[in-house]
Amino acid sequence: MRGSSKKLYLVFVAIAFLTLFACGSAPKKDAAELSSPVAVSPVKDIGAALSAEEAVNGSVVLLKIVAPDSAGEASVEYEGRELPVFPLSNGETVSLVPVPFDRKPGPSVVKVRFGDITEIKIHEIPLRVLDGGYPSEVLRVDPKQIKPPKKYIKRIMRESREIGALYRRITPAVLWNGPFRMPIQSAITSSYGTRRVYNGEVNGFHQGVDLKAARGTPVRASAGGVVAMAKNLYFTGWTVILDHGYGIFTVYGHMNKLKVRRGAKVKAGQLVGLSGMTGRSSGPHLHWGVVVSRVKINPLEFMKVVK
Ligand SMILES: [Zn+2]
Structure with missing residues (x-):
């Protein structure tokens, strides 16, 4: 009798464990949103694209930004570096993303933020850094x-x-x-x-x-x-x-x-x-x-x- 109740207890623990793991990822997302000081909206009518998906260390990539005026001002950040956003004579809004010489090859992310203090929209664009093969x-x-x-x-x-x-x-x-x-x-x-x-x-x-x-x-x-x-x-x-x-x-x-x-x-x-x-x-x-x-x-x- 004591042996079977122990078995039952173990099954119960196993089920509880599996349930916890199965939905472990969902509450995580909510927590991140709650901890954010302002509302983060998904990007809809906003576009930001890089001139290339890959870049060697020591090179530069052009970022084109397309957004309605209502999107607010855009700011760009690449690996802790704030990058200026500026208009070109052809009407395009761009930013230049420099990849430092000492950046190791691998994935990286260019972050484009739109909005004001009440709402921020974040657009993340992947950029793969390749080895320039310098002599x-x-x-x-x-x-x-x-x-x-x-x-x-x-x-x-x-x-x-x-x-x-x-x-x-x-x-x-x-x-x-x-x-x-x-x-x-x-x-x-x-x-x-x-x-x-x-x-x-x-x-x-x-x-x-x-x-x-x-x-x-x-x-x-x-x-x-x-x-x-x-x-x-x-x-x-x-x-x-x-x-x-x-x-x-x-x-x-x-x-x-x-x-x-x-x-x-x-x-x-x-x-x-x-x-x-x-x-x-x-x-x-x-x-x-x-x-x-x-x-x-x-x-x-x-x-x-x-x-
Ligand atoms: Zn020289």
């Missing part, structure tokens, strides 16, 4: 050549802070018109993303492309913008940084002579300087970089997306 340059050099001399450390830190602050300032205007162009029409001598391995240690990656240029070659603005910086920097020598608006910047380094001043407005193709080999450079060339929302991306990939 490594393995070099054995005198360690003194890798680490800058002590007397320059303060200067390097100051310049790094200055550049960082500059990239954080968002100009809320589209200052360019039409496609971005190469600043010099010539061959690429060092591509974006090349890892530099000195004496077995990874020492950063190439944050732009190097263009072949004899000393004194005219360097032209990739697109319209405002000169955000025009000065001599420790690493990139005489450098111009153009602000194109909405967190987009282009960088021109190692020049011999600058032809623009900070604060000047420039048009696409305007002369900004003459190429050279100032700063840390092993020979005359132009270093050209593109920055989107503080992320240094491949200029060639950028040109494919922003037209």
